């Protein structure tokens with residue numbers, strides 16, 4: 001089985017009932033191979049836009065976790081603080097400290113220098129800052145026992161604000177900014193960007209950083225009882 005095959009198998013196992021530690025151990029065993037440039041399932045490397053969109057997928061899954069936390073907070077049901085803390089930790093580590101830094105260091109300046117989508121980029125920059133403040137609040141609230149209804153309401157409001165902003169934020173990047181990147185920088189610089197992203201991912205998140213984040217959100221969805229995708233199909 002090639003490396004991709006092993007990885008897919010690892011992630012399938014993550015959706016079953018085995019612990020995340022076993023998944024992470026399996027990922028670690030493949031650490032040396034993971035230093036090679038990421039390959040997609042067909043031919044060629046993962047492009048910068050695809051890389052960024054995959055990370056938006058992690059963000060969307062965290063927002064799904066936040067939706068469930070909001071539902072429980074509103075319904076006065078138990079919200080395991082550890083699950084919410086871990087979900088906000090994924091946002092901080094993978095989205096704010098890594099993904100958004102890529103956008104701020106490698107994408108936004110190029111659009112600004114070219115005078116393209118500058119109004120959009122200005123809003124996106126401001127929203128990154130606003131999102132970090134919301135995550136500060138979520139991390140602070142999630143560390144508390146959440147017994148008081150007033151605190152639960154405040155936390156639910158912060159989670160709602162996060163999802164309200166980030167759903168259109170990520171969608172605008174996916175549909176406007178990322179599709180314009182290749183034409184803006186040209187094919188050679190676009191390929192170079194892919195390698196720079198890869199190098200930064202290893203430095204910031206370690207080997208298999210994306211796969212570990214996916215395994216972690218799998219575990220968090222299971223802890224919140226929302227891991228069964230089929231259960232959300234309308235009947």
Ligand SMILES: [Fe+2]
Pocket residue numbers: 100103124128169173
């Ligand atoms: Fe962004």
Ligand SMILES: [Fe+2]
Pocket residue numbers: 052056099100103170173
């Ligand atoms: Fe983004």
